[in-house]
Amino acid sequence: QKEVEQNSGPLSVPEGAIASLNCTYSDRGSQSFFWYRQYSGKSPELIMFIYSNGDKEDGRFTAQLNKASQYVSLLIRDSQPSDSATYLCAVRVGSQGNLIFGKGTKLSVKP
Amino acid sequence: ETGVTQTPRHLVMGMTNKKSLKCEQHLGHNAMYWYKQSAKKPLELMFVYSLEERVENNSVPSRFSPECPNSSHLFLHLHTLQPEDSALYLCASSQAPGQSSGNTIYFGEGSWLTVV
Numbered sequence: 001q002k003e004v005e006q007n008s009g010p011l012s013v014p015e016g017a018i019a020s021l022n023c024t025y026s027d028r029g030s031q032s033f034f035w036y037r038q039y040s041g042k043s044p045e046l047i048m049f050i051y052s053n054g055d056k057e058d059g060r061f062t063a064q065l066n067k068a069s070q071y072v073s074l075l076i077r078d079s080q081p082s083d084s085a086t087y088l089c090a091v092r093v094g095s096q097g098n099l100i101f102g103k104g105t106k107l108s109v110k111p
Numbered sequence: 112e113t114g115v116t117q118t119p120r121h122l123v124m125g126m127t128n129k130k131s132l133k134c135e136q137h138l139g140h141n142a143m144y145w146y147k148q149s150a151k152k153p154l155e156l157m158f159v160y161s162l163e164e165r166v167e168n169n170s171v172p173s174r175f176s177p178e179c180p181n182s183s184h185l186f187l188h189l190h191t192l193q194p195e196d197s198a199l200y201l202c203a204s205s206q207a208p209g210q211s212s213g214n215t216i217y218f219g220e221g222s223w224l225t226v227v
Contacts (some may be wrong), residue, residue: 004153010140034215043201043218044154088154098144098167099216101154 002027004091006102019076021105023089026070032106033065033072034090034099044088046075079109114138115219123225124192132187132222134202143185144199144216145177154201160185161207170195192226199223 003026013019021035032051036044050056050072051064062075072091076083086104092102115136124130134141145157159167160179174196176188185202202219 013202032214036218043199043221044211046217049215090216098159099158100156103151103153 002080002091002093002100004089004100004102006087006089006105009106010108011105012108012110013079015079015081017079017109019079019083019107021074021076021087021107023072023074023091024070025072025089025091025092025100027093028067029093029097030067030070030071030091032092033063034092035061035074035087036090036101037104038086038088038104040085046096047087048064055098057071061080076107081111083107084109113205115202115217116145117200117219117222119222120220121223121225123227125227126192126194128192129188130210131189131204132200132224134185134187134219136183136185136202136204136217136219137217138204138217140204140206140217141182142205142207142214143179143182144203145175145185145187145207146203146218148199148201148221158187189222189224194226 005024034049035047038044048058050065056063060077064073086106088104089102090099118133142161147155157171158177180187199221201221203216205216
C-alpha cells in the first residue's frame, strides 16, 4: 500500500527561525512531490512541487528531495506567524498516478 | 478566490435527505476530483474524472454518486448519508494525468457537510 508519512506535530518555532517539515513515502516509483498549505477551515493551496533530487527554492520556501532515502522536506526561512498552518505532503506515483496525501504537519510560529 | 468554486460552502442534511454538491473549474483543466477530508485523517480520494470519464472510484459507498456532465463541472449527489459522512468535501482539478509533467491539483474552497 502506498503511504506518505508526516509527523502530525504540532511543530512550534519562534518567529524568524527556520521551520523544517519532513515527509517520507513508501513507493520508489514516486516521481513528483508537492507541498500544500492548509489554514484552519480553508482548503489546501499549493506551495511548490519538486521532481528532481536536490533543492528547489521559491522565496522563503525550499523543497528538498532525496529519492534514494524516499524523503522530501520543506524548509521555511524567516518563519512568520502567518505561516502557521497545516502543511500537507503529497506524492504522485508515476506520470499518471493520483496524488497520495500525508496527514499533514501542523506548524505554529510564535511571535 | 480560486479557479475552482464549490457550492454550497456549508450543508446540513438529515440522513433521509437527498442533496448535491456542485463544483465548477475555470482553469481549462480536463480532470476533476472529489476528496473527503475528515479530522485526523489524510485526504481521501473519492472519485476521479479524466476527459469526462470516471477513471477511479476508491471503494466509495453507493450513497455518494458523482456526475461529470462536462470538463468544467462536477457534482456529488448525496442520499441516505450517515453521521460519519460528516466532513469537508473538496473538489479539485488538474490537467489529465500524463498530459503534462505537472498535473498539479488545485482545490476548491470545500463544502462542509454535516449529517444529522
